[in-house]
Amino acid sequence: xxxxxxxxxxxxxxxxxxxxxxxxxxxxxxxxxxxxxxxxxxxxxxxxxxxxxxxxxxxxxxxxxxxxxxxxxxxxxxxxxxxxxxxxxxxxxxxxxxxxxxxxxxxxxxxxxx
Amino acid sequence: xxxxxxxxxxxxxxxxxxxxxxxxxxxxxxxxxxxxxxxxxxxxxxxxxxxxxxxxxxxxxxxxxxxxxxxxxxxxxxxxxxxxxxxxxxxxxxxxxxxxxxxxxxxxxxxxxx
Numbered sequence: 001x002x003x004x005x006x007x008x009x010x011x012x013x014x015x016x017x018x019x020x021x022x023x024x025x026x027x028x029x030x031x032x033x034x035x036x037x038x039x040x041x042x043x044x045x046x047x048x049x050x051x052x053x054x055x056x057x058x059x060x061x062x063x064x065x066x067x068x069x070x071x072x073x074x075x076x077x078x079x080x081x082x083x084x085x086x087x088x089x090x091x092x093x094x095x096x097x098x099x100x101x102x103x104x105x106x107x108x109x110x111x112x113x114x
Numbered sequence: 115x116x117x118x119x120x121x122x123x124x125x126x127x128x129x130x131x132x133x134x135x136x137x138x139x140x141x142x143x144x145x146x147x148x149x150x151x152x153x154x155x156x157x158x159x160x161x162x163x164x165x166x167x168x169x170x171x172x173x174x175x176x177x178x179x180x181x182x183x184x185x186x187x188x189x190x191x192x193x194x195x196x197x198x199x200x201x202x203x204x205x206x207x208x209x210x211x212x213x214x215x216x217x218x219x220x221x222x223x224x225x226x227x228x
Contacts, residue, residue, distance in 0.1 A: 045219070101159060102212075103159050104149070105156060
């Protein structure tokens with residue numbers, strides 16, 4: 001079955017810098033890959049979805065890349081702010097008995113200090 | 115409703131008792147997911163419903179766990195004979211089609227087994 005690895009559990013950066021988070025998967029390349037943000041005590045909130053034929057996608061200060069050769073997605077936050085501090089989760093589809101379901105990596109906790 | 119609603123938001127139960135957790139998805143969403151998140155851990159996939167099809171139960175951790183979805187809408191996750199290791203936040207999510215569309219999460223039910 002598909003396995004998702006997010007490179008580090010925690011990432012600490014200074015305000016204004018670019019944060020780069022990594023998501024690697026082990027098996028087949030999914031048609032779609034998603035990124036979510038989770039704040040303490042809350043459910044995850046959708047940020048971006050990128051398709052396998054899209055190399056890059058942007059939304060405001062966020063940028064996601066998808067490299068099916070490397071089996072990797074990178075998530076960038078430019079001009080980071082303390083309010084960006086949260087856990088970021090990578091998600092993709094995996095085949096299960098009755099079809100496909102969305103599974104998540106363990107997440108990377110980002111801390112942006114002022 | 116405007117979003118995914120879960121009830122109760124908190125539940126404390128004695129070991130050995132049965133509990134029912136409820137999820138009201140966004141109206142019209144055909145896909146519904148249940149996940150479990152233990153303290154400081156990632157999201158563990160439990161079960162997936164797509165429309166009126168039979169659910170995929172491959173993620174359920176034991177036969178004490180079961181779930182149903184009535185009329186393709188409201189879902190109930192039941193845990194029988196609760197154990198202390200069942201203590202976690204149980205998150206429900208829905209999406210308009212499935213894994214190729216964004217998932218909307220509820221706020222979760224925090225279950226504590228004492």
